[in-house]
Structure formats: C-alpha cells, structure tokens
Amino acid sequence: MTIRTHYCGELRPTDVGSQVTVCGWVDTRRVHSEHLAFIDLRDHTGIIQCVVDEKLDLRSEYVVAISGTVRTRFKGKSNEKLDTGEIEIGDCDVQVLSVAEPPPFPMHERTEVDENIRLRHRYVDLRKxxxxxxxxxxxxxxxxxxxxxxxxxxxxxxxxxxxxxxxxxxxxxxxxxxxxxxxxxxxxxxxxxxxxxxxxxxxxxxxxxxxxxxxxxxxxxxxxxxxxxxxxxxxxxxxxxxxxxxxxxxxxxxxxxxxxxxDIPRMTWLEAMERYGSDKPDVRFGMELIDMTGIFEGTEANVFKVSCVKGILYKGGSDVLARNAIDALTEKCQNWGAKGLAWFRVGEGGGLEGALTKFMSEEEISEVQNCLSAESGDMVLMIADERKVVNHVLGLLRLEIGRPPVHSGELEFLWITEFPLFGDVGENGQPIPAHHPFTMPLEEDLEKLDSAEGDEYLAIRSQAYDLVLNGWELGSGSVRIHSPEIQSQIFAILGIEKDEAQEKFGFLLDAFRYGAPPHAGFxxxxxxxxxxxxxxxxxxxxxxxxxxxxxxxxxxxxxxxxxxxxxxxxxxxxxxxxx
RNA sequence: GGUCCCGUGGUGCAGUUUGGAGUGCACGCCGCCCUGUCAAGGCGGAGGUCGCGGGUUCAAAUCCCGUCGGGACCGCCA
Structure with missing residues (x-):
C-alpha cells in the first residue's frame, strides 16, 4: 500500500524538491494529449495539480495515489485561485486505487443540485x-x-x-x-x-x-x-x-x-412580542411593530374598531409592491389568522393613499403617517385585531418582507427573559404551561399565583429564558421548582390531580422528596x-x-x-x- | 390538517401564459485531434416514459382532475 506523505492542499513552495505521495479523488482533468495531462487531485484539504506525461485513463472521481516531485510551476503559469497554485507535482507515478463511475451530479459547486439526488448519493455529496x-x-x-x-x-x-x-x-x-x-x-x-x-x-x-x-x-x-x-x-x-x-x-x-x-443583549418576552411580534426576534433589521391603537379610539372605520391596531413601515415599499404582490401578502396574512391587511402608499405629495382612507378622519390619517415617520414612496402595512393576532401576523409579515438570509450580516445573539409561565388559558379557565410544569415563577410574581383568575394568569412571568440568534431560537431553559409547596400549587392551578401528577412525573417527584438542590438549566x-x-x-x-x-x-x-x-x-x- | 413553489436526456435550466413533430442552451458522458492547462480548447457522437395516472381535444411537456416526490411556510414543535 502506498504511504501518503502529504495532504493535497497543504503543499507549499517550501516543499519544492521533495518526493511526495498524495492520495485523493481526481477532480478536474485537463488532457492535452497522451503526452501531457493536468490532473487536479483533491482531498479534504484542497487541490494540487499533478502533471502526467504518459497515456493514462484517469477519469473524474477515480481514487488515486500519486508519487512525484514537488516543483515550481513554469513562469507565468501559477494559479492564484489555489493555495497550491505556485507549485505542482511532476514526474508522477500514478496508482489507481479505485475506478469510479461518473458522479451523479457535477462535483463543482456552481449549480444547486436537487435535494433528493444529493441525499440519495450523500457519500458523493459529502466529498464537496x-x-x-x-x-x-x-x-x-x-x-x-x-x-x-x-x-x-x-x-x-x-x-x-x-x-x-x-x-x-x-x-x-x-x-x-x-x-x-x-x-x-x-x-x-x-x-x-x-x-x-x-x-x-x-x-x-x-x-x-x-x-x-x-x-x-x-x-x-x-x-x-x-x-x-x-x-x-x-x-x-x-x-x-x-x-x-x-x-x-x-x-x-x-x-x-x-x-x-x-456581550449578548437582553430583552424581555413582552418587549419582544410588542416590538417584533415574535419570541425569537430577528433584530438585524428594523421595521418594528408600532402600536396605533390609541389613534383609532372612537374611529368611524369599522376595520379599526378592534382592541388592537399596529403597523409597520416598509421603506420604499410603494415602488416594490405592485397590486398583485399586495394581494398575495393579504392572502398570507389571512392564512396566518388575520382578517385582512390594511395598506397605504405614501404618495408624491406625502399623503397616505389607499382604499381605507375614505373611512378615516384627516386626523387619523396624519397620525398614522406621523407615528411611522412615513415618507413619499413608503408603504404602510397595518393589522387590526386582538393584540395576540396582531403581533403574530405583523411579526410574520415583517419577516416576509424584510428578513435577510439567516447567516448574513453580524451574529445578533439575544437573550429573551421573563417568558410567561402560562402560554394560554384553556376553555375550562385553567392555564396551560408555556414551558413545562417544573418552571419556577418569577419571585415577584409568586403572590399573583394565589389570586389570579382567567386571563390574569397570562401576566405571571417565569424564570424561563431563550437564546436567539438572527431570528432563530437557539435554545431555552429555566430555573426549576424544587419546593414541593410551589410545585403542588402549580399542579393545582394546572388542574393536575395528585394521582395524575404521581402517575406522570412520579419518579421525579419522588426524587425531590429525598433532598433536591435548587437547580436550573438550559x-x-x-x-x-x-x-x-x-x-x-x-x-x-x-x-x-x-x-x-x-x-x-x-x-x-x-x-x-x-x-x-x-x-x-x-x-x-x-x-x-x-x- | 392547510397554503405556496418546483418536477423536461446524467446535472442545471429554457420551452407551459397563447396546445401543433421531443425543439433549445450550459455542464457532464463517449470517440478523435491537440505538449502548459487550470470551469483547458477544437471536431464529431450518444443519451428523453417531459414524475405517474386519468380527462378534455383532431392534436397535450403545455389545459383540467387526481396522485407521488423535492422544497419553503402556517398549524404542530410543553
């Protein structure tokens, strides 16, 4: 068996004169004749050009070991694109270790290949x-x-x-x-x-x-x-x-x-929901949700006679969004749970233009424009509904319109803290845990546990926290309850009977009876x-x-x-x- | 459970809106030529169930219905 002495991509001009053996897959071939061929040999470190001067049937992806002498390329013939571009291996002795059928897709990375085909031949795909x-x-x-x-x-x-x-x-x-x-x-x-x-x-x-x-x-x-x-x-x-x-x-x-x-900044869950409509806000771009509920108190416009109205400003959006694009966005908003999308263009003169303006007062129109600092050529997009729906839909709309690729720009890590203890209240009036039933409430909200009823439970915060990166939830964690009294109280509020708790989580509750330290995790x-x-x-x-x-x-x-x-x-x- | 996009030689696409012969582009593949290329070049060639099934039509890659596969998203993911 041939012994490898170097990796392809690690050879440098300082190796000139050395006898080396490299192993790998035949990448591109440039065959001039049976007297001269250039073989790019590839391993995980990179590519080295090998000069072959005899007739050899070397095809794409053949596995070979090449022994030869490292030498400087002819003057003016170096390749700046390669780390090994100033050198090549000459006087090559080529040993074919495995022949290969032509690869099922191009090995170069200039074209995206269908996911199904890549995965079916993943062993080839992994070579890229x-x-x-x-x-x-x-x-x-x-x-x-x-x-x-x-x-x-x-x-x-x-x-x-x-x-x-x-x-x-x-x-x-x-x-x-x-x-x-x-x-x-x-x-x-x-x-x-x-x-x-x-x-x-x-x-x-x-x-x-x-x-x-x-x-x-x-x-x-x-x-x-x-x-x-x-x-x-x-x-x-x-x-x-x-x-x-x-x-x-x-x-x-x-x-x-x-x-x-x-250092990683922090934001409370409530602030994230209000400003970005998401518990994993992508803070790499603005387009924050602006609350306009106050503007529409006592409005004549039926669409705005709701408990919450918020909007986002799409800078220069008027030129980007043609009517059919707005219709498509409206349909998406409806799929996401909104009744519709209220939209206005900011015209040449600087005034709001849109089908809904005829139902709005002069004052309402100007206040909407002012609170968003909307200028000519911008687009105003608004949702009116319950607060939960408004934040959710507007948050998704914001991402739809403005979100850059997840990896572009800086890494924007963000801690989200003070998650609510309960995510919702069921039809029987009993709250449903947002995280898991062992999550410790925030100390200052503990007493609210005793008195809360119905939707008041949703205001109780917990010691649960998420880490977010560029709008992706990286992970979450919480301080756990280690006090049997608080745990019993939480189970009671959740409507979990003692027997049921014992059946579902018995071994954990048993364990806690034998001396549980306060603990937290992520x-x-x-x-x-x-x-x-x-x-x-x-x-x-x-x-x-x-x-x-x-x-x-x-x-x-x-x-x-x-x-x-x-x-x-x-x-x-x-x-x-x-x- | 739902919405949307895609499926055409081995690969990536165009062709579908407005039905008219499997038409085209790039890469790859096979053969020949070529001694300094590097996404080598030149000449020639092979390669197709237009995902699958049904329907409309004189005629379907193209229109309609269904279905399968891939992708993005909503729901879901305590």
Whole structure:
C-alpha cells in the first residue's frame, strides 16, 4: 500500500524538491494529449495539480495515489485561485486505487443540485468542499463546547435513549419492547428529567451533547433528530446559567470565526412580542411593530374598531409592491389568522393613499403617517385585531418582507427573559404551561399565583429564558421548582390531580422528596448554531445524513416496512391507515 | 390538517401564459485531434416514459382532475 506523505492542499513552495505521495479523488482533468495531462487531485484539504506525461485513463472521481516531485510551476503559469497554485507535482507515478463511475451530479459547486439526488448519493455529496467545511466546522463547535463546559466545572454524563413515554410536549418516537409485549419505550425528546435527577444525585454540574428526537413536522431548522448542548447546574440562579451558556456560545463562535462575540443583549418576552411580534426576534433589521391603537379610539372605520391596531413601515415599499404582490401578502396574512391587511402608499405629495382612507378622519390619517415617520414612496402595512393576532401576523409579515438570509450580516445573539409561565388559558379557565410544569415563577410574581383568575394568569412571568440568534431560537431553559409547596400549587392551578401528577412525573417527584438542590438549566441546538456559523440557511447542510422534509432518507429508503415475522416477534399487528 | 413553489436526456435550466413533430442552451458522458492547462480548447457522437395516472381535444411537456416526490411556510414543535 502506498504511504501518503502529504495532504493535497497543504503543499507549499517550501516543499519544492521533495518526493511526495498524495492520495485523493481526481477532480478536474485537463488532457492535452497522451503526452501531457493536468490532473487536479483533491482531498479534504484542497487541490494540487499533478502533471502526467504518459497515456493514462484517469477519469473524474477515480481514487488515486500519486508519487512525484514537488516543483515550481513554469513562469507565468501559477494559479492564484489555489493555495497550491505556485507549485505542482511532476514526474508522477500514478496508482489507481479505485475506478469510479461518473458522479451523479457535477462535483463543482456552481449549480444547486436537487435535494433528493444529493441525499440519495450523500457519500458523493459529502466529498464537496462545502460539506467538508461544514462538518469540520460542526466538529469544532462540538469540541469547543465540550472544552468550554469542562472549563466551567461541568461533567459529561450520558443518559438513556430508551426511556418511558411522558404525555407532555412533543410527539414521541416509540420503540416496541420484545421482552414486554404491548409495551413501548420512547426515544428522548430531551434528557430533561434525567438531568434534573442528576442534580438530585449531587452531580452538581451536568452537560451532554445529547441527541434529541421529536416526531413533529420538519422545517429548514428542524429535523426529527437533532443535537443539543444540554446542561443543568445546582445552587445557581438564572444569571449563572446565562453566563455559563454565553461563555460556551462565545467560545464556540470564536473557535469557528476567529472573533469573539461581544456581550449578548437582553430583552424581555413582552418587549419582544410588542416590538417584533415574535419570541425569537430577528433584530438585524428594523421595521418594528408600532402600536396605533390609541389613534383609532372612537374611529368611524369599522376595520379599526378592534382592541388592537399596529403597523409597520416598509421603506420604499410603494415602488416594490405592485397590486398583485399586495394581494398575495393579504392572502398570507389571512392564512396566518388575520382578517385582512390594511395598506397605504405614501404618495408624491406625502399623503397616505389607499382604499381605507375614505373611512378615516384627516386626523387619523396624519397620525398614522406621523407615528411611522412615513415618507413619499413608503408603504404602510397595518393589522387590526386582538393584540395576540396582531403581533403574530405583523411579526410574520415583517419577516416576509424584510428578513435577510439567516447567516448574513453580524451574529445578533439575544437573550429573551421573563417568558410567561402560562402560554394560554384553556376553555375550562385553567392555564396551560408555556414551558413545562417544573418552571419556577418569577419571585415577584409568586403572590399573583394565589389570586389570579382567567386571563390574569397570562401576566405571571417565569424564570424561563431563550437564546436567539438572527431570528432563530437557539435554545431555552429555566430555573426549576424544587419546593414541593410551589410545585403542588402549580399542579393545582394546572388542574393536575395528585394521582395524575404521581402517575406522570412520579419518579421525579419522588426524587425531590429525598433532598433536591435548587437547580436550573438550559439546552441549545448545535445544528442551528453550526448552520449559522457555516453560512447555511438549512440545518441539513451541517448534518451528514439528514432526512427530507417528509421524514424519509433517500439513501437508505428509511422508513421501511417490517416483515411479518419481525412484527410477530414484537407482538404487533398493523391496521391499514384510515383514508 | 392547510397554503405556496418546483418536477423536461446524467446535472442545471429554457420551452407551459397563447396546445401543433421531443425543439433549445450550459455542464457532464463517449470517440478523435491537440505538449502548459487550470470551469483547458477544437471536431464529431450518444443519451428523453417531459414524475405517474386519468380527462378534455383532431392534436397535450403545455389545459383540467387526481396522485407521488423535492422544497419553503402556517398549524404542530410543553
């Protein structure tokens, strides 16, 4: 076997004169005749030109070992595009290690290839510099996070993949039990309960780069399986957790990008919802939501006779948005839950123009324009509805119109704090937890727990916090309840009976009876962080073998049917899907 | 559960609005020529179930219905 002496991309003019052996795949070939051919040999470090002066049948993607002498290229023949462009390998002895069929798609990266085809031949796709770079970036993120957590006193602990299903949260993936027919394991949505048990177990500071699985619909930033930095610490506050995570994220970012992010600003959940209509605001651009409810008190215009009116200013939008584009936006707003979209152009003279102006007073028109500082050529887009709907729809509209690609510009990390304890109030008047039922309320809101009724519950804040990057939710965490009294009270408010609580979370509640330290934790998505640090819009680009949006794998054809014997052994019988 | 975009030789696209012979472009592939190229160049050639099924029509890549696959999003993701 030929022994490799150098990587292709690492040869430099200082190596001139050396006898070397490089190994890799044949990239581009420039064959002049049987007397002269230039072979670009590629490995994960880059490309080196090899000069071959005999008749050789070398095709694209053949795997070869080339031994020869490093030499300076002829005068004026160097290639500035390559790091190895001043040199080449001559007097080549070429050993073909594997022949290859022509690749199923171009190996150069000038054209985007259909996702299905890329994934079916992922082993070829992975050879491209883009995927090589991304997966190596991912490895750097992983290792720097490990180093950062250990530097901060955390120890890595593995938790099981086959666990009990819990009813709360995302849909579980389940695994049938052969030894316990009719019983199923669940795959973990996160190691949430185990890490809290680790705290009761006195492990003090736990971390894990954990695989999590959720059977929910896939998106650009969501796969069935994803990796999180999962962590939990005892005897700490929200402030400590934010500092731990900030340090880890900064360390990882610095390792990848070479520059350390500055301090991460904070915003309360309420402020984020009001200014950006989102709990993961993309603060790289403006177009903030402006409250105009006051302007329309006592209005004659029926569309504005609602509890909340807000608008955004689309600078220069009047020239960009033709009538059919506005109609398309209106339709989107309706799909998102609004009744419609109120829109105005700012005309040459500086006045609002639009179908709704005839129902509005002069004063209303001028106040709308003034509060947005709208100028000629701008577009005013407004939603009128309940506050929750207005913020939601206007937040989505803002992204639709103004959002830059997720990786462009600066890295805008942002902490969102003071999440509400309850996300909604059910029809029976009982609140529904926003995070999970072990989330600690904010100290100053504790007494509201006693007196609140109905929608008042929604104003109770919690010690839950999210980390956001360029409009993507990187992760979330909370201070956990360790007091049995508060936990009982929360269960009571949620309408969870003692028996039910014992059934659902019994082992955790049992554990807490044996001496639980105050603890808090966090988890953030490594795929998402890596994607943004890699300049990618989609986490599939930083995952070696991802699934398609429909959850299948074109490479292995997963998911597949099981044969009858296999099902029999597991005690399973299939029913045809209802149509 | 829903909305939208895409599907045409191996790859990426144009052609679809306004139906008229599988027409075109670029890359790749095969063969020949070529001793300094680097997205090499020149000449020649092969390669097609226009995703699939049905309908309308004298005639469908093109219009209609359904379906499959890929992508983006809403819901969902405590």
């Amino acid at each position: 510099p883009r995927m090589q770079k991304n997966l190596r970036t991912r490895a750097k993120v992983n290792s720097s996070i490990r180093a950062s957590m250990e530097k901060q006193g955390f120890i890595e602990i593995e938790t099981p993949m086959l666990i009990a299903s819990t009813p709360e949260g995302a849909r579980d993936f389940v695994v049938p039990s052969r030894l316990h027919p009719t019983n199923f394991y669940a795959l973990p949505q996160s190691p949430q309960i185990f890490k809290q048990l680790c705290m009761v177990g006195g492990l003090d500071r736990y971390y894990q780069i954990a695989r999590c699985l959720r059977d929910e619909d896939l998106r650009a930033d969501r796969q069935f399986e994803f990796m999180q930095l999962d962590m939990e610490a005892s005897f700490v506050s929200q402030e400590d957790i934010i500092n731990f995570v900030t340090e880890a994220v900064k360390d990882a970012t610095e390792t990848v990008s070479g520059s350390r992010p500055s 988890a953030f998505g490594i795929d998402r962080l890596t994607a943004i640090l890699s300049g990618e819009e989609n986490i599939r680009e930083v995952i070696a073998f991802p699934k398609t949006q429909s959850g299948s794998d074109p490479l292995t054809n997963a998911p597949t049917l099981l044969d009858a014997g296999h099902l029999e052994e597991l005690g399973l019988r299939l029913t045809p899907p209802s149509t």
